[in-house]
Amino acid sequence: MAAPSTETETPLVNRDISWLSFNYRVLQEAKDPSVPLFERLKFLAIYSSNLNEFFRVRVAWMRNLVRVGRKTKKEFDYDPKQILKDILKIVDRHQEEFSHIFENQIVPELRQHKIYLLRRLDLNKEQKEFVENYFHDHMLPFVQPVLLVKNKIRPFLNNAQLYMSILMRDKEDPNGGDHYAIVKIPSDHLPRFIELPSAAPGRRDLIILDDIVRHSISWMFPGYNIVDTYSIKLTRDAELYIDDEFSGDLIQKIKTSLTRRHVGPASRFVYDREMPAELMVFIKESFGLEKYDLLVEGRYHNNFDFSASPISASSNSNIPPCLP
Secondary structure, three states: OOOOOOOOOOOOOOHHHHHHHHHHHHHHHHOOOOOOHHHHHHHHHHHHHHHHHHHHHHHHHHHHHHHOOHHHHOOOOOOHHHHHHHHHHHHHHHHHHHHHHHHHHHHHHHHHOOEEEEOHHHOOHHHHHHHHHHHHHHHHHHOOOEEEOOOOOOOOOOOOOEEEEEEEEEOOOOOOOEEEEEEEEOOOOOOOEEEEOOOOOOOEEEEEHHHHHHHHHHHHOOOEEEEEEEEEEEEEOOOOOOOOOOOOOHHHHHHHHHHOOOOOOEEEEEEEOOOOHHHHHHHHHHOOOOHHHEEEEOOOOOHHHHHHOOEOOOOOOOOOOEOO
């Protein structure tokens, strides 16, 4: 009689779920108080950049597996739909933690070093004038305001570009229901962080480009009362799809596939968790999104821009001096 096996089966973890654990380890560095403050900002940026590419390739591929026929699915040793659900659930939890780290740890610690990230309601008179001049002089050609009309106007959302969705009401008919629009946040043309005139000696005041757009939206839609604004971003499928690798010019096929990476179908649509359900339903229908496309985030997206903020690291101190 053979001796009983002493080996125990180790449950296998899907590689994409495992990768999320790796990226979460990056996020843990961002909340470690022993890590220099600027380095923690960079870890937030790295986490965000990693996640963006993960959705463009791995999640896009998993979504394609969900769509295959039953006969093909029987050959899998896992359920793609369940894996996709697990991914979205894990990422949603991580995104809440990301927002908590930034809002409740990073921002207060920056203030301790007299570095202030201001929102539009925090601005004094001089700063408001600066913001308004900056918008008209530098941003106006790039914001591309579009009024959304259901079943008629569906603008193309560029891959990984930031947009602001707008909830507003007609000034002449305030009881006529809600109206919606979007404008582009031109972070592809301008720095994400703009330095403001200082409100007091010895301190540095910064504003994120998104909040300059928020401050300026009423000028773009003068016939409407602005109720509120919510940031959105669409990430597109960037997987390389090559039907036949063994015939024709493979290099040319790869080049052709690369040119389509920025116009592929949606793989992730992120939106501000404060967005009202009615606006979310309208946007979902307007852009033909599915429930697996949707992922909530905080007030700001494209957080890999944090690595380009005008705060420079100091090799000798945990205090991050600003650029002169």
